[in-house]
Amino acid sequence: MCLIQTIRNHKAVRQHWRCIYCDQPMWLKSPEAFAVRHKLTLEQALNLQLTAEHLRPRCEGGRHSYRNITAACLHCNRMRHQLGKQDLRPADYGSYVREELRLGRWHGIRIHRPD
């Protein structure tokens, strides 16, 4: 396993396998099992694949360092770049994501944390 994956997995554990932005659970190995467990379609589950997110984007000089890498779902990671929001501070992007999710405009998945 390479350094980025090691850091990503460590951060995922620390975040209780929840995306840093949308706070939804993520999977690493089996989207099928994840979909069944959370009653999602496979298409929905694919959005929640664990990815390594660079808090400061690489294109802005962000490094492959423990401080700069966190765990985010594929959808949030991808959309940050597609929407041109990589300039937003991570906390501000997180606020944006959670508001979009609340309004039903994000990946449409809201799995609450177990009590």
Ligand SMILES: [Zn+2]
């Ligand atoms: Zn997410």
